[in-house]
Structure formats: C-alpha cells, structure tokens
Amino acid sequence: MAAALSTSLASKAYIVTGGFSGIGLATVNKLLQRSATIHAVGGADSPPSSLTCADLATTSSLGKVYFYPSIDVSSRAPVQSAFKSILRLSPNISGLVNSAGICPFRGGILEDDDTFHKIIAVNLTGTWDGATELHMQCSGLTRTWALDFARYGIKVNLVAPGGTRSPLSAAQFDRAERGDMSRQVYPLIPMKRFAEPEELLVDTIIHSLSDESSYITGRNLNVNGGWP
Template sequence: MTAPTVAAGRLAGRVALVTGGARGQGAAHAARLGAEGATVLLADVLDDEGKITEKELQDSGYRSTYLHLDVAEPGDWAAVRDLVDERYGRLDILVNNAGIIHVTEIAEESLAAWNQVLAVNLTGAFLGLHTLIPLLRKGTGPAVVNTSSIFGPSGAVGYAAYAASKAGLLGLTRTAALELAPDGIRVNALVPGGVSTPMNAAEPDGGVVPETPLGRRADVAELAAAVAFLVSDDASFVTGTELVVDGGFRTR
C-alpha cells in the first residue's frame, strides 16, 4: 500500500470532535485532521490511551485535546457541548466513530448485549448530533461523518445487534442530511470494510479478508483519508451518502 497524501492546510482553522479517538480508526482520523490543520478534540472512555494519543498528536505538532466521553451518556455529551461552546463557540467537524462489537447469533443473544451495542453505536451518534447541532450551525463548512460498516448494508451471521446498529446509522445519516441541509451542514456515512484495529485483532481467519477482492484489511490511514475528504470543502456538494472503503467487499 502507498500512503495516502495529506492535504496540508485543507482544514486550517477548523474545530473537530472525533469520538472513539483514543485508538484505532478514531486516533488515525484525529491525526489526519490535525495534519490538515484542524484543532482536534478526541473523546473516548479509554482515558489512559486517550491521553497517550493526545500527547502523540501534540508531539507531532497538532493541536489536540483529550476529553472523557461515554457516547451513550447524554450528560457526558452535555458536558462536551459546554466545553466546546466555552472554548470555541462553534463546532465545524463531528466524526461519530466510537463503536463496539459483539458476536452472538440471535437465538442466543441477550437483551442487555443488544441494548448495549445499540446504545453505543447508534444512540451514541444520535446523541452527538442532537446535542451538538446548535454548535454545528455556527460552524465553518460544517460536516458530520457517521461510521457505519459493510455489515450495515449487508448483514453477517452472529452480528445482528452490530449490523442493526450500523444499518440504523445509514438511516440516521440520510435523515440528518435532509434536516440539516438548510443550515449548510453536510452529513455522510463512512462504510469501512475490514480495518486493522484492536477491535478485530483477535478475529479468526482474517475476518472478511477472504471475501475482500484486494485481499487484505485496510490500514487506518486509508479510512482517515476518506474522512478528511468528507469533512473538507472538497466534498462541499456531498451529503446524505455513503463512502464505501472496503477493498471491493460489496462487489461480491
């Protein structure tokens, strides 16, 4: 793989919030947005990892701050909104990336596990939008990205809660795009295929790699490049859609 090229300065002056930013794709999104000039708030429940990522970004010369945020908690979102409002008075970029995975077939699934996956993956993104719309309305070129998955549009055995949450995000994305278009706020979904992150490090048999025409998992930088495009003015006429970054998985 050749490394994606950073468009230095493309996001200069923008204020961005990335949920699930402590590690994996979220940390890569934060680094890429920082490299393009944005001030990045990375939010997560993994406070130790989040602070390490914050320092790595700062050491790279990027403006970044770690915040504790459980995306399933409305009170946490209200605290983040107040902090962003006090510090910047607006928000330009929201990347709803936080997510969890849980693998059990429907017959054996517990209601508690189902509810937890929906609470983090789907309700978390709803709460982010719901709470931060007033600050996005004051933003410059405001843009939101919701992280779905190839299992949203396609489904997968054992992934009912996960797939339902990721399919739900596509409906949330389209509806938010319609509701917020009059405010000039763009809302799109990122649809990753297999990506090498801690989430799937223990997956047997390479997960979806055997069904992926390009024959590998994505590097997080390849997803971050797509997010940077979606939140930049290069995507100024792109809203309500899905950017599929899956190595060809959906062509099968």
C-alpha cells in the same frame, strides 16, 4: 482532489468521538497534520493509558488536541457536559466525526439482552446524542439529516468502512477459539486484506470534512476493498 489532501484546516475545529484508538485516533492524527483543533472524546472504558501518545506527539505541534476521557456516549448527560466544555473552547465547530463503537460479544450470537442493549446504546444512540448536540446526525439517519440540514449549509455523510485493522477488530479476530479468522475472511475481499485506519481517511473522512466537498451530502461512502 489533490488540493483537498493538502488543504490546511488551521481555522477549523472538529469533534471526534471514539478518538482514543483505531479509526478515531487515526482521524485525530490526520486532522492534526492539517493544523486543525480537535476535541477527542473517549469512551467510559478507555483509560488514558490506552492513548497512543507517542503517535500524537509527532503531529501535535501542528494543531491542537484536547482529550475528554471517560465519556459514555450511550448516555446523553455526559455527552452534553463534554460538549458544553468543548463549545467554551471552540464556539464554532466545523465538523463532527462519530467513530465511537463497541463489539463486546465473543461469538456470532448475542447471548444476553444487556450486551445487545449496550451495543445499540453506544453504536447507534451514541451517534444520535453526539450529533444532536451539534444539531446534525448510521445509514438511515444520514439521508434524513442531510435533507433536513442542507438548507443550513450542513453536510451529513456516512463513511462505511469494511474490515479495518484496529484494536476493536483485533479483539474479535484474534481470539484463539475462532482460529485464523483472516484466512476465512480475506478471500471474500477482492483486495485480500483488511484496511489500515489511515486508508479510510484522506479521501473520505478528511475530504468530507473539508470545504472541497461542499456539494456532497447524504452519501454512503463505502471504503471496503471492493466488498460486494
């Protein structure tokens, strides 16, 4: 395992959706530290100012990163356009990380159809659209794709994070009307805390993208602090 953590990815190119913040941005940083080329796709509602450029500046000299802002992953046309641009720069893509996701509703109950359909479009359909552009693909899709594409040497794994500190989770857990949600949730987690985005990456996402995991496919990799 130690070899996998230090392996250079200088000859590899990757696409990261949702790469402007949270787990996606942490993935971009980790890949940069291993000298990879990364194409970071951001959502339609994520302006350039949402990028933590200061964090990226500390590692960008090691690898290369290209940003594709205002890409609505719930719509196939902009995804196809972005991927065409990406493939012109990097004809050989070594991996795709689908980390784009939204959680726009304020309570525990969805109050309208539009919100429901938007969540499905980004969190599920967006995964399909991104993956089909690479001829690859949430839990049920992972196993099917793994079976279909193993013959071509393509691995498909799902990293399933538990509670993770990110702008997305903060927007939900820090709402005044909900009170101190962490005091309600932490006791349910054996480690009594949320994960930092970086904790999901070295042994899971990055290892899954590397050649050291060449015989691992179709797996649901839970990183949840021991959540039942």
